[in-house]
Amino acid sequence: MTWIKVCALDDIVPNSGVCAKINEQQVAVFREAESDQIYAIGNYDPFSDANVLSRGLMAQLDDQVTVASPMYKQHFNLQTGQCLEDETVSIPVYKTQVIDNMVVLEAK
Amino acid sequence: MSLATTISTTKVVVVGNGMVGHQFIESLLASENTDQFEIHTFSEEPRLAYDRVHLSEYFVNRNADDLSLADPQSYATAGVKVYLHDRVESIDRGAKTVTSTKGLTVSYDKLVLATGSYPFVPPITGNDRQNCFVYRTIEDLEDITQAATSGAKKGVVIGGGLLGLEAAKALKDLGLETHVVEFAPRLMAVQVDDDGGALLKKKIEELGVSVHLSKATNCITDGEASIHKLEFADGTELETDLVLFSAGIRPQDALARDSELDVGPRGGIMINDHCQTSDKDVYAIGECALWQERIFGLVAPGYAMAKTAVAHLVGNEVPFSGADMSTKLKLMGVDVASIGDAHAATPGAQCYTYKNDPNGVYKKLVVSPDGKHVIGAVLVGDAEEYGTLLQYCLNSIALPASPESLILPSMGEDVGGLGVDALPETAQICSCHDVSKGDISASVKSGCCSVGDVKSDTKAGTGCGGCVPLMTSVVNHELEALGVEVNRDICEHFPYTRQEIYHLIRVEGIKTFSEMLEKYGQGQGCEICKPAIGSILASCWNEYVLKDQHVGLQDTNDAYLGNIQKDGTYSVVPRVAGGEITPEKLIILGEVARDFNLYTKITGGQRVDLFGARLHQLPDIWRRLVAAGFETGQAYGKSVRTVKSCVGSTWCRYGVDDSVGLAIDIENRYKGVRAPHKIKFAVSGCTRECAEAQSKDFGVIATENGWNLYVCGNGGMKPRHGDLFATDLDRETLIQYIDRLMMFYIRTADRLQRTSVWMENMEGGLDYLREVIIDDSLGIVNELEKEMLLNIENYQCEWATTIEDPEKLKRFSHFINSPDSDENLVYVSERGQPRPATVDERAHLIAKAG
Incomplete structure (x- = not known):
């Protein structure tokens, strides 16, 4: 497995997301507040056909950590990529680490 | 094979398109067998049905459309044939035809007389002099206005009944010195008793209207200082420039008389329980009809008759069985209500009374001889208990142990207004549209979850509006009964509203x-x-x-200070306060749009919208705009948006005041204020209303005497006309009210609730809002003003701040680790501008590039 450095942890404001480019793929990277846990999923929103998920709001629903698409508000689980509103839809997820305050992602 | 069957239709001709005639047509159209009827209607007036109950509002708005109930378009769509400004002169019952003034002869199978009533003018000498009017139609009101604005200084209303007092208010509002002359020894003699009438008189005199009781007018002659002089039977006199007769109504039964239908000895077309006249093919409904020797001069019984007649026509039976004549209204700001046997005329009836002179409140409760039921009530100065008492009365609900508790002021304990539970299913909640508790319950069960929904579904609360508080309790009660937990928690993370x-x-x-x-x-x-x-x-x-x-x-719009579009790019909208822009600034907008290849469109709020800006372009675009003196228009926020204006008195030959100047001041005062939802304003420089202010959250219209303020209007998905909140305000008061209104909205609305819905759901509605904002009934207006001031003092242009902060600017790039932009964005040219490619176009273009 190849890991790629994307940015400093502090480049991501807690509770928000950014978009990274890895091997020509767009990846939405989120930073949870308090825990500083990093999540990464595909940036492409299949419902709106646009690369926008990094700009969605992080939302906790029951015990799931999700992002709500900024377009039509569907939720995607940040750990599994599963869409909560439509079980036939899921998007890629990427493994993440924080090393020396740098955000590192799995390259697929 | 039934294809060849011809459906025979019944031709129904409705004579008179007033409120009741219109209601009849609407009910017939809503009935199941509507396609079996061919409907024709005559209106003597030049317009279709309008709301006569709220006629005096015409003096405020000057807009007949505001009052209209029927519109030609929907009649046409429904196939109703309309004859406007044409009066039916005769009926040939043998041939079954009617003939009109314009010479039209129309045949009928069934005829419906909804000719209404005409104002009674006492037979006194001089009653036909100039400036002698009645108060019935929009044309009457126009004549009165004309007289008031061409020199009349004093006005007298003859008749101190309900309508007379309405008319007195209108004269007062027109700036006349106003007098009411009443034959009886008290005002509203039919509805209230002596004590109630005395209080009403006191209150109305405090408002500057002189009241003269026990006065019989002998004649009207030439005045000395004024145009007329009224001479009374007791030898006194009163001079005036204008006389308005409001001495009761008489049924308009001439047509029926001429065609030899049975009429009552004192007028009125006699009808049976199905609203049929002495000719079974002719019905009579509303104020022209006489049922069991009674004429019903209110709209609700008229509507009930319409319902009865429609039911009978389609083969059902909903016999008319009389109607409750209880009424509640606000006369010149004074609450007055009367229920049932207000005068305790029932033998053995007993009364409870409560009188509070300092606060100007009088209440009387009339109970049955056995003390078990409410049979009547009078309320003056405070009619809050009207709904509860009416339900007690109509449904013969057993009184509590101390019936007086129903009219005594609450001493901190809950003395128990009537629980919704206690009402039977048949209890009539809305008397204007005859909607029962059961109807509301059915509406909630069919999926209506809010007062607003139930209003549109059942029409309840859309007549006089008096039943809205009670209706709200019923809706909430029904929701709870259904197990719909009325959980107003905002979400699972905060157990709060x-x-x-x-x-x-x-x-x-x-x-x-x-x-x-x-x-x-x-x-x-x-x-x-x-x-x-x-x-x-x-x-x-x-x-x-x-x-x-x-x-x-x-949300993404606020996070990136732009409006996200379908492809993930943003639109840019700089503020153009009041829609006024210099040529230089317009050129800058054009240059920026051209240099960044942005699709350009004019918005409904009089601004310019530039579409297709990519995340990384936003800071560069705004650097140019801010340098040229632009500020963010905050079109992305749930916040104050635009103040639209017409060009106003500066240029317009009709303009009454400087609408642009006021619009710019308002926009600059409130720019940047965030709220539960977006807020739009408009300012019109005269009543022609070119800025469409009545469709905005806050609309301001110039008048000869200042500014009228409309609130809670809306365009969009569910249009709502703004309510006239206050009239003839000076600039300072106007701004003060808007400060308070906005903060009160921000304080009390639900999330994403526009002002229109906020108002629809507000218990007490417009009157309540006026009490809070104008009379300071909650004692909060100082706080509200301070809170607004804090908002105004802390304003900053969010884009000006952002372009100066390198840390913030990091977020404005598509990738955190690459300067590239999103390759998914593909544009084609249309009408000389870029637009996002469709899916097919994009596939084609990307393939070609590859």
């Missing part, structure tokens, strides 16, 4: 989402509570929304 959260943040001075979560919430938050709390924090403290602690709360 938006209003409660607002209160906590404001009172405890909470400045961040994490502080709020720690103190009152649980978990991490979601896309519901984050923007809601972000918005409340902004409304309270107005800090920069992209501060680190706030940025994660913002």
